[in-house]
Amino acid sequence: MLSEIFxxxxxxxxxxxxxxxxxxxxxxxxxxGKSVAFLVVLICGYMAGALSHLFGxxxxxxxxxxxxxxxxxxxxxxxxxxxxxxxxxxHVSI
Numbered sequence: 237m238l239s240e241i242f243x244x245x246x247x248x249x250x251x252x253x254x255x256x257x258x259x260x261x262x263x264x265x266x267x268x269g270k271s272v273a274f275l276v277v278l279i280c281g282y283m284a285g286a287l288s289h290l291f292g293x294x295x296x297x298x299x300x301x302x303x304x305x306x307x308x309x310x311x312x313x314x315x316x317x318x319x320x321x322x323x324x325x326x327h328v329s330i
Contacts, residue, residue, distance in 0.1 A: 240297055247285075247300035254307035261311060267318040275312040279305050 261267070286301035 240295055244297050244300060247297065247304055251300065251304045251307065254304065254311060258307065258311055258314065261314040261318065265318055265321070267315040267322065270311075270315045272312065272315060275308055275315065278308045279312070282308065 261270075282301045282305035286298050286305070289295055289298040289301070
């Protein structure tokens with residue numbers, strides 16, 4: 237039970253950053269400095285955590301994994317969208 241509380245706390249702490257990152261991407265409409273590989277690794281990690289609960293003991297913590305994965309996926313979609321727009325305008329993405 238205590239490990240589940242700490243796992244939930246970790247996921248909540250990590251998850252608190254994503255709404256700010258998404259809001260900044262929406263506000264600036266810029267993808268500079270965002271790493272697609274990093275975002276994909278995060279999504280894979282969250283999905284692995286969720287699968288560990290699906291194949292093990294199913295707990296409500298799995299919802300936090302899905303929520304975090306959804307927020308990172310949203311950020312990834314914004315990165316692709318804004319990079320495509322920047323490339324169309326002749327801007328080189330880093």
